[in-house]
Amino acid sequence: MNKLEAIEELMKRAAGDTLIVCCNGMIGRELFTAKNRPSNFYMIGSMGLGLSIGLGLALAQPNKKVVVLDGDGNVLMGMNVLASVASEAPKNLWHVVLDNQTHSSTGGQRTISGQVKLEQVALACGYRSAYRTTAPDTFGAALDRAFAEAGPSIVLGTVESGNLKGIARVEPSPPELAEIFAKEAQK
């Protein structure tokens, strides 16, 4: 499964009012290319902090569904937040991780997620459920199961490394991105 296929599986299941907080790096640009929408927040800097933004949002808006779309490099950098998510245990937070074992946006250097099973770390911290899948159909089925349950839940999809062609850069300015998203989050 490549990252775009994984993102498409997620977006098929994300209702219009599902709030998606997306990590920095190629994944954000791929999401922007695949399906830009006002309920997407693109974190373009501050690597490792996407999950903490999603946690703050899930606590502030307990009746909204919050999805954090993350990558292996981001999860490894901000691993402390897995513990905070488990401790706060928001039922409305789902953590979707695309794991290609590389830092794609800096040239494809290896991460250590080949040795460290990130969904097992989340489960050990205290997430309510954890899934690891490798193909689009099983990834989609895992998302279906996770979204039918209370969070916090992690769905990790292993994806191919390498960058896809025709991936755009996120266009609006950061303050504009924040305003667009905050308006949706507070609807």
Place this chain on the structure above:
Amino acid sequence: MSHGKAGPSFAPELVSALKTAGFNFFAGVPCSLLKGLVSTLDQDPDAHYVSATREDSAIGMAVGAHFGGKLPMVLLQNSGLGVSVNALASLSTMYAIPTLLVISWRGEGGNDAPEHILMGEIMTPILDLLKIPHRVLTSKEPMLPQITWAKETMLAKKYPVALIVPGGILE
């Protein structure tokens, strides 16, 4: 040494002022100079306090809470300001997110444990470089006007604002 001064804690007055001003999301990593503030917040059923593990993560939570319509406050030791430089530079300030930072001043006047001396000296220059407005909290004035200044400044500028807490006020 300012650390560990005895005296009345102004933490209850500060928390009351924060709530009056509308702050309704609290996260942070403690400092001994802020222990009264942390325990007051943590025991307050109306003020859900998230005990974060890193200061930059607490700042990320504040950004998410802002998106959700909350008025956020993050408390941290000034050592945590060092941890948080990138979160402030490439998240809070870049996306124009109003956030109140309550930062303890370890190492004030060069009189503290060795690990606090340099950060005590460079804390306000770091805030200046980040263009973050800051004031030193004082117990000689009521808490509410000081909190109101911070709130009005952060909302007007759409930017983080810092209140620096010397020893002996919020312990």
